[in-house]
Amino acid sequence: MNFKIAIRALRKRPSFALIAIAALALGIGLNTAIFSVVEAVLLRSLPFPHPDKLIRVSEWQKSFGHVGTADPNFEDWSHQAHTIAAASEFRPVDYTLSGTGDAERLRALEVSSGFFATTGVFPALGRTFRADEDRTDAPGAVVITDGLWRRRFGADPSAIGRAVDLNGKAFTIIGVMPPAFTMPTLPCDILVPAGLKSDNQRGSHRGEAFARLRPGITLRQAQAEFASISSRLAKAYPPTNSDWSLEVTPLRESVVSDVRPALLIVLGAVGLVLLIACANVANLLLVRASERRREIAVRAVLGASRTQIAMQLLVEALILSLAGGLLGISLASWMLRSLVAMVPVEIATMDFSLNTPVLFFTLGVSLLTGIAFGLLPALGSSAPNLTTSLKEGGRSATAGESRNRLRSALASAEIGFAVVLAVGAGLLVKSFANLQRVNPGFQPPSVITMRVSLPEARYTDDAATVRFWDRLLDSAQQWNGTRAAGLTSFLPLTDTDSQTGYIPEGEAPPARLADKKWVDIATVSPGYFAAMGIPLQQGRTFEATDDATHPAVVIVDDSLARKHWPGQNPAGKRIHVSAGKLRTIVGVAGHVKPYGLDAGEHAQVYLPYRQVPTADMSLAVRTSGNWAAAVDQVRQTVRQLDPAAGIFDVKPMQQWVDDSTSRRRFTTLLLEMFAGVALLLAALGVYGVMSYSVAQRSHEMGIRLALGAKPAGLKRMVVRQGLTLCAIGLGAGLVAALALARMMTAVLFEVHSFDPLIFGATAALLCAVAVAASYLPARRASRTDPMNTLRYE
C-alpha cells in the first residue's frame, strides 16, 4: 500500500520526482561507473584458484626500492622456503610470430616451470613444460592462450604439436590455456620457458617472482622465513646480496599498488558528489514534507504511529533512490565507455563491466542514499504538531524553523563538500599543468615511433643485424616527408628500463653491488638525436665510422657530465660501460626523462648501434608527412628486408608522452568533472533554500516594503543570507580541504598542498556561485507586491 501510494504521490509531482531522480542518477551513476573500475582493479580476486595464497617475492634495496628477482636468488629461495608450495619467475617479453601470414607481435611471458603449479591454472589442451624444456638450449616449446588458439589456429585441436616460428626459432605448441586464463595487467598470448640460469649474476634482477603459500601458512610466517633466507643469502654472497632483502607482499596488492592512490582519490571524490546529491534531495524532501504537513497530521490523527509515518516517507525516498539507481546504471554504462578510454595505461587491459558485484554495489548505494536523504525528513515530519498542522493555513513556527535550519545546514554542507572537491581538483589541475610544462628532453611533436624486432635466431651475426638496420635507416631517409630518422634500443617513456653499471676511467671498481654506479643505457643510430629533437650540447653525434673496427665511443648526457666533470668538456674522457672496454666520450646530449615527466633524474649513456648491435630497436621518424603513409612505408620496407621481422607499438611519440601521464590525467579529468557537478548541485542547493526562504517570507517582505524598504535593500538582504550559508560551508569545507590536500601530497607535482592561489580561487568561485544562486530568489523578493501579499495573508 505504502509503495502504491508513494508512486502515485510522486507521479502527481513529476517535476519534484524528476529533479530528485536526476540528481540521484547523476550521483549513483558516477559512483557506479567509478566503482566498476575500482572493483576490477582493487577488489576483484585474481583469476586464480585460492588467490589469497599468492604472494609476490621481490628484492628490495634502499636506493632501488622493490625490484624483480635475480635467477640464482630465485633458485635458492624457491628451494629453501618451506612456507611456499610452488614458485615461479616470469618476464614479460615480446615475440614475433612469423612463418604463416603476416608476422605478428605476441605478448609473451617467459615463465619458469613452476608457473602452472603456482597459478593453479593448467592447460585445457596439451600439457605443461617438462623440466628438460625449461632450459635455454632446449628445443622450443610454447603454451598458447585460448584467444590466440582461436584467432590464429581456428580453435583446431590439432594445433597441439604444430611447429611455429617465434623470433626466428622453431617452437612446438604443447598446450592451450583455458579461456578464463589471464594475467592481471599483463596482456599475454603465449607462455614460453624462461630457461633460468643459475649462473646468472645475482645483481641482475631481470625477472618477477611470485609464489603460492602452503595451506595454513600465513603471510607473516612467509615474511619471517624469507627474512631469514635473505640473511643467509647476504652472508653467502656479500658483494651482491649484502644490502638486499627478500620482500613478501600479497600478489593482489603488488599488481595494483601503483594505481591504488589514484583510484582511491577518485572514489572518495565521487562519494562526495553523491553526498552532495543526497543533501540536495534531502532538501527537496524537506520542502515536500513542509507541503505535506497537513497530510501527515491527518494520518497521525487517523492512528498512524511515528514509525508508520516515517516508513511512508522513507518508502517514497527509497523509490526515488531506486529509480535514481536504475537510471544511474544506464548512465554508468554510458560513462564507463568514456572512462575506459581514460583509465591509466597500466590497467587499460582489465575488464571493466557492470557485473554482479557492481550492480549489488549500485543497489546498496541506492538503498543507502534513500535512507540517508529520506531519514532526516522522515524523522523530522513523523511527529507533527497536530493542532497547528490541521488548522486551515496553519503554520507550525517551531517545526518550520527547525526544518529551515536543517535545510540551511544541508545547503552549507553541499557548499562544504563542493569546496573540498574544487580544492582537490584545483590542486590536481595545477599539478598536471606543471607536469605538462616539464621538458622531457626531446621534442615529441611530428615524431612517429615503432618497435622493430628481428628474429634473433637468424641474426646471430652482428654484421647481419647492423646491415638490416642500415638498410632500414637508408630507406627511412628516402620516405616522403622524413626530416630525420633514428634507432634506439630504449625509447623514453615506454614503461621499460635499461640500466647498467659504469666506472669512469681511473676509479676503482666497487667492492659491493650497492656501491655500483648506475646509468641508463641506449644503443642508438647517429640520426636518433635529430629524430627525437634531443639537443647535442657538446662534441658530436655518432658517425657511420663508429663501428666495431673503430675505437669504442660513447655519448653521455649532461646529467652524467655535470656529475663527474662539472664545468669541463667531457669529450675525450673515458668510462667503462657494462663492465666492458673503456669508451671515449665523443659528445654530450641533453638529459632525457625516460621514466616519466615526474620521475627523478637518471644519468644516461648512448652507445653506437654499429658497435653494440641489438635485434630489437625502436625506429623514430621525424616527419612532416602523413603518419599513416610513413607507417605503411616502414611496413613495406621491413617486409622487403625480412618478412619475419615484427613491427609493433606503432605510436606517435606524443602518445607515449600522454600515456606516461595517463594516471594523473585520469584523476585530474575526473576530479575536474566531479567538481563541476558538485558546484552545479551546490548551486542548486543554495538556490532551493533561498527560493523557499523567500517564498516563506513573502509576508515579511510585503511588510518591509510597505514600511518603506527599498527593493535593492531586500535583494541585498537575500543575497547576504545566501552568502552566510556559503560562508559557513566555505569555512568547514576549507578546513576539510586542508586535511585532504595534506593526504594528496603524494600525488601532487610541484604544488604545495596549501596552495594559496587554489584555496583563494576556490573560495572566490564558491562565493560567486552562492551570489548567482541567491540572485534569482533575491530579485523575486525585491519584486514582492505588498498589496497582494498582505491581502493574501
Place this chain on the structure above:
Amino acid sequence: MPTPLIQLNNIERFYQTGPTRTYVLRRINVQINEGDFITIMGPSGSGKSTLLNVIGMLDSGWAGEYFLADQPVHKLSSKQRIELNKRYIGFVFQSYHLLDDLSVAENLDVPLSYRNVKKSERDSLVADSLDRFHIVGKKDLFPSQLSGGQQQLVAIARAVIASPKLILADEPTGNLHSAQGEEIMQLFKKLNEQGTTIIQVTHSEKNAEYGHRTINLADGWIAA
C-alpha cells in the same frame, strides 16, 4: 445508570509567552456518558477547539485529570495515548482533511491499515462502509472530484469505519451549504442513535439542537 465515557477534572491549558501565561482553558470539569451527543459552543477564542483537541489527545500540553473509558489519559505516555485514541476516537473536521492522493475507498482504508486489520477484512469493512454511506459509486474518485458535502460524508465514513465509541466533530458543517449541513447532522444523529457518543463544536444554534446537552465556553471557562 449511564456509564461515564469521559471524565475531565480541572483541565487547564495555557500558553507561556515570556513571563506571561495566557490561559485558553480554565478548570474544566466535565463528565460525558456513553451515548451522549454533546455540543460545545462559545465565541471565537473561547477554547472550544482546544477542548476538543484535549479530548481527542491531539494536544498534550494540558494539566489536570482526564479519564477516557476509565483510562487515566493524564498518566499515559504518548504511545499509549495513540493506542487509546485508535481504539475509541474518530475525528471529523470542518475542512474534511481527506488525503488528496487517495481515492475514496483508499481514504476509508487508511484508519484500518493503521490498526493492523488484515487486508481481506479491511476490504470487506470498506465495502460495507461504502454501502452504508451510499458512496459505492464514488469509491474510485479522488477528493478533488467530490463536492464539499460528499467529501464530508466520506470523512464521516472514514471516522466511523474503525467503529469508534466517540466521534469528535469540529465544525463539521462549517464549509457546507445548509442542505448539505442538514444531511450531515442527520447522519450524526443516526450514528448517535446507534450508540456512538458524539461531541461536536459548532457556532450553529440549529446544529446544537441535535445534541442532548450543550457546554458553553467563554474565555476558557465553562459558562454557568
